[in-house]
Amino acid sequence: MKVALFVPCYIDQFYPQVGIATLQLLEKLGVQAHFPAQQTCCGQPLANSGCESDALPIYKHFVETFSDYDYVVAPSGSCVYHVRKHFDKLDQTADVQHVRGAAYDLIDFISTVLKVDALPGAFPHKVGLHLSCHGQRGLHQANESEMTPVRDGQLSRLLRSLDGIELTQLNRNDECCGFGGTFCVSEAGISARMGQDRVADHVRNGTQVLTGSDMSCLMHLEGIVRRAKLPIKVMHAAEILNGVLVNA
Amino acid sequence: MSHAIRADKFLLDADRTTWHDETLWFVREKRDRAVYAVPEFQELRELASGIKNHTLSRLDLYLQEFEAAAKANGVHVHWAADAAEHNAIILDITRKAGATRIVKSKSMLTEECHLNPFLIQHGIEVVDTDLGERIIQFRDEPPSHIVLPAIHLKKEDVGDTFHTHLGTDKGENDPQRLTEAARQHLRAKFLAGEVAISGVNFAIAETGAVVVCTNEGNADLGVNLARVHIAAMGIEKIIPRLSDLGVFTRLLARSATGQPVTTYTSHFAKPAPGKEMHIVIVDNGRTQQLGRPDFRASLKCIRCGACMNTCPVYRRSGGHSYDFTVPGPIGAILSPNIDMKKHSSLPFASTLCGSCTDVCPVKIDIHTQLYKWRQVLGEANEIPASKKWGMKFMGRVLASTRVYGLGGQFARKALRLLPHGLTHAPSMNAWAVARELPEAPKQSFREWYAKQPAPAAPSKTSA
Numbered sequence: 001m002k003v004a005l006f007v008p009c010y011i012d013q014f015y016p017q018v019g020i021a022t023l024q025l026l027e028k029l030g031v032q033a034h035f036p037a038q039q040t041c042c043g044q045p046l047a048n049s050g051c052e053s054d055a056l057p058i059y060k061h062f063v064e065t066f067s068d069y070d071y072v073v074a075p076s077g078s079c080v081y082h083v084r085k086h087f088d089k090l091d092q093t094a095d096v097q098h099v100r101g102a103a104y105d106l107i108d109f110i111s112t113v114l115k116v117d118a119l120p121g122a123f124p125h126k127v128g129l130h131l132s133c134h135g136q137r138g139l140h141q142a143n144e145s146e147m148t149p150v151r152d153g154q155l156s157r158l159l160r161s162l163d164g165i166e167l168t169q170l171n172r173n174d175e176c177c178g179f180g181g182t183f184c185v186s187e188a189g190i191s192a193r194m195g196q197d198r199v200a201d202h203v204r205n206g207t208q209v210l211t212g213s214d215m216s217c218l219m220h221l222e223g224i225v226r227r228a229k230l231p232i233k234v235m236h237a238a239e240i241l242n243g244v245l246v247n248a
Numbered sequence: 249m250s251h252a253i254r255a256d257k258f259l260l261d262a263d264r265t266t267w268h269d270e271t272l273w274f275v276r277e278k279r280d281r282a283v284y285a286v287p288e289f290q291e292l293r294e295l296a297s298g299i300k301n302h303t304l305s306r307l308d309l310y311l312q313e314f315e316a317a318a319k320a321n322g323v324h325v326h327w328a329a330d331a332a333e334h335n336a337i338i339l340d341i342t343r344k345a346g347a348t349r350i351v352k353s354k355s356m357l358t359e360e361c362h363l364n365p366f367l368i369q370h371g372i373e374v375v376d377t378d379l380g381e382r383i384i385q386f387r388d389e390p391p392s393h394i395v396l397p398a399i400h401l402k403k404e405d406v407g408d409t410f411h412t413h414l415g416t417d418k419g420e421n422d423p424q425r426l427t428e429a430a431r432q433h434l435r436a437k438f439l440a441g442e443v444a445i446s447g448v449n450f451a452i453a454e455t456g457a458v459v460v461c462t463n464e465g466n467a468d469l470g471v472n473l474a475r476v477h478i479a480a481m482g483i484e485k486i487i488p489r490l491s492d493l494g495v496f497t498r499l500l501a502r503s504a505t506g507q508p509v510t511t512y513t514s515h516f517a518k519p520a521p522g523k524e525m526h527i528v529i530v531d532n533g534r535t536q537q538l539g540r541p542d543f544r545a546s547l548k549c550i551r552c553g554a555c556m557n558t559c560p561v562y563r564r565s566g567g568h569s570y571d572f573t574v575p576g577p578i579g580a581i582l583s584p585n586i587d588m589k590k591h592s593s594l595p596f597a598s599t600l601c602g603s604c605t606d607v608c609p610v611k612i613d614i615h616t617q618l619y620k621w622r623q624v625l626g627e628a629n630e631i632p633a634s635k636k637w638g639m640k641f642m643g644r645v646l647a648s649t650r651v652y653g654l655g656g657q658f659a660r661k662a663l664r665l666l667p668h669g670l671t672h673a674p675s676m677n678a679w680a681v682a683r684e685l686p687e688a689p690k691q692s693f694r695e696w697y698a699k700q701p702a703p704a705a706p707s708k709t710s711a
Contacts, residue, residue: 009646012693013656014686019693035697038649046639046646048600048619050626054643061647086619133601145280146558146606147290172273176560180599185678186635187597189256192682193265193564194599223683 004069005033008079009041011215018215018236022075022106025242029114033073039065044082048181052089059090067095070102075238077105077135077214106238107213108141111154121244124164128207129156130221131174132214145174155213155237162244168207179220195224203230210234250593255565268400269563276557278506296495297611300548303486310453310486317456321518324526331361334530338363338478339370341526345476347442353467354378355447356394356551357480357530360573375437377466379430386413392567394574395504395553400566444470448481450496454489457517458527461500461510468514476524479516483534484547496550499609503552537585542620546581548610555604555614561597570594577604581617592630595621656692663688
């Protein structure tokens with residue numbers, strides 16, 4: 001199994017520890033992932049801003065970078081969703097189709113491909129899970145509250161398997177955090193308010209560690225937590241899972 | 249003015265924003281409870297979506313079938329290409345009836361066509377009889393929601409309005425007393441009404457009848473008391489058979505307010521003896537939308553408002569921030585069809601979280617259409633120039649490994665060296681209005697990775 005690690009641009013630049021945790025976690029699970037150095041970005045910021053045609057060279061660069069791998073794994077559901085859903089704008093060559101199918105969010109890869117649902121290790125903290133919309137509604141990693149009353153998902157299953165962990169019960173389980181890519185700048189007021197409301201739900205219900213599988217939502221929420229100087233630690237799920245696992 | 253600017257105005261009153269958000273979320277939760285209780289809800293959605301898709305693919309045939317059936321029932325059928333024709337037809341019917349007093353049961357179509365000011369200008373009294381509609385009519389405001397038109401108002405606001413217009417005591421905020429005052433006032437209007445205008449929730453091609461769903465029974469009161477009934481419907485309201493109706497009535501009220509069905513589901517098929525019934529069938533941009541393959545599915549909308557109740561942006565920005573008859577996510581895909589320039593910011597008033605799509609009872613791919621409108625607007629140069637050029641620049645950077653790597657190093661270094669007051673100046677950095685920037689690490693992931701004595705990359709030829 002040839003697995004490539006895709007480290008989205010903002011993780012590469014601002015959260016290298018999330019990329020490192022992802023790589024190490026995969027190693028501990030028996031997967032030797034390779035980081036192709038020429039990678040850049042999936043092109044989502046441009047496309048979501050209505051500049052899809054300007055993003056096409058980025059898409060092509062992405063496909064060229066990753067077409068030789070069986071799987072492309074990223075610690076960010078929204079980038080993966082973008083590759084799967086919006087690379088339909090490219091000519092659908094065999095390479096393009098392959099890369100779209102091979103792209104996986106880290107947690108989805110662990111659950112669906114590696115078929116791991118439980119991990120040994122302890123994390124005795126009260127953990128609040130932020131379900132990212134692209135992961136949950138886009139990649140169906142958890143059931144949407146609009147669809148059924150079941151509120152389970154891949155990441156909550158993995159986290160629950162850890163010893164001593166307590167998952168926060170939120171008043172609004174799966175409301176969007178308000179990041180939305182360039183939305184956070186073009187609609188800064190609403191975006192901030194949504195993030196503040198999201199954080200308030202975690203504060204109200206006792207979250208000590210706020211986590212999720214999409215670093216973009218977490219970057220936005222972390223910015224709000226730090227501005228308000230709240231005693232909440234924000235960690236990508238890869239950091240938690242990698243931290244509790246000893247080397248295999 | 250963009251949605252963001254109007255939203256910021258709404259956000260200034262933080263307590264009201266909280267209240268608005270929580271009130272609509274309460275409706276959304278009520279909807280969830282009602283939906284979870286129906287095991288076949290997803291099958292109903294699929295069926296409704298299929299019926300609507302089928303109907304839209306043969307809209308001309310079903311409209312003709314409907315017209316023939318309605319005429320056979322003794323109903324006068326009129327066709328209006330746009331809002332002006334719709335208004336002129338209604339004025340003409342009213343004048344021929346020798347009437348000057350109209351009672352109206354909530355119709356978003358007449359709102360869309362700006363019928364009220366047109367009729368008032370021609371000396372005709374129009375009274376909206378839905379309680380919420382009446383409140384905003386007193387205040388001379390447009391509805392802020394298609395099902396809950398006065399949801400932006402608190403009971404104190406209604407108390408003030410009724411004090412001014414209905415003479416209730418100053419400071420009277422008791423909903424029971426206020427509703428009673430409105431009730432007495434509206435009874436007199438119903439009794440005096442000569443022409444009753446209603447909207448149409450569903451028009452049945454097979455029978456030529458129209459169906460109106462209300463909770464207050466105001467359509468029934470208006471129509472049965474007046475001599476003339478005018479039903480105004482958009483061309484997309486058609487469903488083929490009477491037997492299809494149950495699929496939609498089961499979905500509509502559950503999605504809208506969490507009720508199993510609306511209190512009144514009234515069928516109007518033919519005029520009572522000695523009375524007149526008219527149906528005005530309106531296009532007003534709908535065939536244009538039908539001709540846009542990416543956006544055609546928006547015509548499946550049954551106007552339940554569920555996408556508004558669930559939308560985290562709508563709940564915090566209020567319906568007026570959309571400045572369109574139909575606000576919220578569905579409005580943001582209907583409005584650019586009418587005026588792309590005026591409504592160019594609406595498809596961007598979304599995080600594309602997808603909740604609107606999941607909640608939609610007829611399975612309109614709302615957030616996908618929002619994404620597609622953005623591309624249409626980008627191609628048409630209807631997005632801010634600064635954004636367009638910024639994205640072009642970003643495209644160059646991100647398509648090249650080398651430029652991207654250098655740019656990242658530069659940005660991180662700048663962020664580390666520049667004073668916090670400068671990097672977080674709200675005038676220069678919208679992010680920093682409410683958030684701290686991420687701390688810039690000394691090295692990027694790729695720089696770290698390059699230094700690792702990592703195992704060699706797997707050969708590209710080996711499996």
